[in-house]
Amino acid sequence: MKEGKSVKSNGQQQHYHQNGHLSPFKFAKLLDPEASWDKDQLGDVLHWIRQAVALVCGLLWGSIPLVGGIWIILFLLISSGIIYGYYAIILKIDEEDFGGHGALLQEGLFASITLFLLAWILVYSLVHF
Numbered sequence: 001m002k003e004g005k006s007v008k009s010n011g012q013q014q015h016y017h018q019n020g021h022l023s024p025f026k027f028a029k030l031l032d033p034e035a036s037w038d039k040d041q042l043g044d045v046l047h048w049i050r051q052a053v054a055l056v057c058g059l060l061w062g063s064i065p066l067v068g069g070i071w072i073i074l075f076l077l078i079s080s081g082i083i084y085g086y087y088a089i090i091l092k093i094d095e096e097d098f099g100g101h102g103a104l105l106q107e108g109l110f111a112s113i114t115l116f117l118l119a120w121i122l123v124y125s126l127v128h129f
């Protein structure tokens with residue numbers, strides 16, 4: 001059985017399966033400091049990491065009856081710390097190639113705050129009232 005074939009289009013090489021669908025994203029690339037990233041790919045990965053952190057923190061904060069603004073600040077610190085650690089320590093990318101620290105740390109920030117608050121408020125309200 002044939003694994004797949006490569007097709008070259010617009011200067012990029014894409015791998016197709018036998019049924020004509022694009023190959024899935026390789027999860028090994030997420031932890032490979034030697035992998036090459038374009039701005040959109042890295043932005044998508046940072047966005048979804050931040051969303052996962054927001055959902056976990058929101059569910060946790062809501063199940064433990066935490067209240068107050070300090071917990072929002074703690075979420076922002078945890079979320080930004082994980083994102084910074086991921087691109088600076090694990091991937092070891094040059095942040096200037098992607099718009100600097102500000103652009104990378106801002107990726108997915110506002111959507112994650114919304115998801116965090118939604119999960120926190122819903123779980124807190126449903127469990128403790």
